[in-house]
Amino acid sequence: MLKLSTTQNRTPGFDGKRLHLLESAARVFSQVGYDGASMRRIAAEAQVSPAGIYNYVTGKEELLYWIQYHTFDSLLKGLEHSLSGVVDPQERLATAVRNHVRHFGENMHELKVCARELETLEGEAYDAVHECRRTYFEAVHQLVKELEPTGGSRLDSWIATANLFGMINWFYQWYDAGRTQVSLDDLAAQQTALFLDGYFASTSNGDDGADK
Amino acid sequence: MLKLSTTQNRTPGFDGKRLHLLESAARVFSQVGYDGASMRRIAAEAQVSPAGIYNYVTGKEELLYWIQYHTFDSLLKGLEHSLSGVVDPQERLATAVRNHVRHFGENMHELKVCARELETLEGEAYDAVHECRRTYFEAVHQLVKELEPTGGSRLDSWIATANLFGMINWFYQWYDAGRTQVSLDDLAAQQTALFLDGYFASTSNGDDGADK
DNA sequence: GAGAGATACGAACGAACGTTCGTACGTGCC
């Protein structure tokens, strides 16, 4: 299932137009959900006829596939890039959270679609996205495990990582509901601090786990 | 919008049958989403004809409304009940998390629908559910604020509460994906500990914030 | 047992859906 559209014999502007189409689709998906979004509405958003969409994509399914795959892929790429040169384990985790939250801020629609429609795709398309997502999760999980090389927290590192993702993924539900008093970097810092030291902790813990 | 179905002149078994219908609808909604669920499938799940649904409910929208309203309402009721007699602030928060997570375990379908379809309803129906949800959030927020009566954490209590909800709401995405090595109470305890003390904290903090 | 009203369902409605088809238009190559 899900034949991908061919990428040969294309006009110069093809890639750009498809990207524009994916952005429009992500915008609509994030507003009304995958099932609630009609191809006609996506077409209108992208200023194309409904039939025109099928020049760039084999169907609705592939729209979601590309949005999700591209999002997790660039999350991972961004993580690897921003981690280079950072050695302190706490600082590395803070960097990862900042990367994630910033990415959310700059691609709110795409991330929202990824968070909400995780189980919408099926078959090979689901597997491909799932593999990409798993790689990203494991990269962050590794950062968590490296926090305490001597043998560990009393908490399960996998569960703690999952809960960390809960914090940084769930925030699309409440952030920017009008009351943007806090910047994305501030938010990332608070989430890092909460994860590392809890709500209570004394501030004696070095740089308190979130700076910059 | 959303005329509620009348509740007068009903047969004795009416309430029970409607509850059964709502459970079936919640099961289908949680599997394929609100938009992806057809009335025909819900009817089949409830062993009723599609037309028969409309004896108990004015339409699809009201199904979602009752599921969400009833869920948040019983979350709040359960919270108030389980808090009675508990005085230690950390223990009160631990109790709240346990209440939430247990409720998730016992009503996985309903909670999943509440988490995923928060923005699906519109107008009065949305407002009514939103008010109920806000009350529940504020109750937990109050518990967080009472953790440190002397003046507070370095973190914003509202944001910390929102992140707490991120942890305990997001877990439907990964829990029971086959690997149920950890009980719901254990999970609640880990989430409470993570929130109160962070991933790092020394275990010297009283009962470490999660017991029972 | 006659009447009323709640409960149940098969059939059908109009609307909207994702997608396909046929046909134009534009551009580059010989």
Added chain:
DNA sequence: GGCACGTACGAACGTTCGTTCGTATCTCTC
């Protein structure tokens, strides 16, 4: 100029959707 082909769109297809309608059954009341 003529051909090939990527791009674009209006119209239409078949399907499925939420809901309504007409009617049959069941259960009380008098």
